[in-house]
Amino acid sequence: MVQTIKRSVTTLKERVLNAASRVFSEYSYVKASMKIIAGAANISISGLYFCFNNKEDIYLTLMKTRLDDFSAKTMERDIIILQVQEHGLGFGIDIERELFKRQRSFIENIIRQDMQSGKFTKCKRTGSSRNNF
16 A cells, blocks of 8 residues: 555656656746646646655756666666776776766766756857866
8 A cells, every 4th residue: 555655656756856857848937837837747736746746856856867767777877887897998097987976976966956047048159168277
């Protein structure tokens, strides 16, 4: 019984996150609302608040999920590099791992700051990959 409830809540949260991803893409973070997200997820607003405290909570959970997925893919890449390293072709994996940690932290800080200010800035295509440390 308890596992069924946990599974239902997990499924509901996944449904909300998928809907929120679509809503944020269509409306932007600023214009999206809990009402719009609840409608896209086909649940009541109270059901939405049962899963998440507010819009920021949804967005941070969504970003954490996406970053964790990215991290898992990076880990797979690290395994391949380690296998190559065992054969004498090391690529400085510790340096690369530290770089990815800094990039993740950098991205999280940008998202957090823009969410607090209530807007996201447009990304310039030229020079957007430069590190500004």
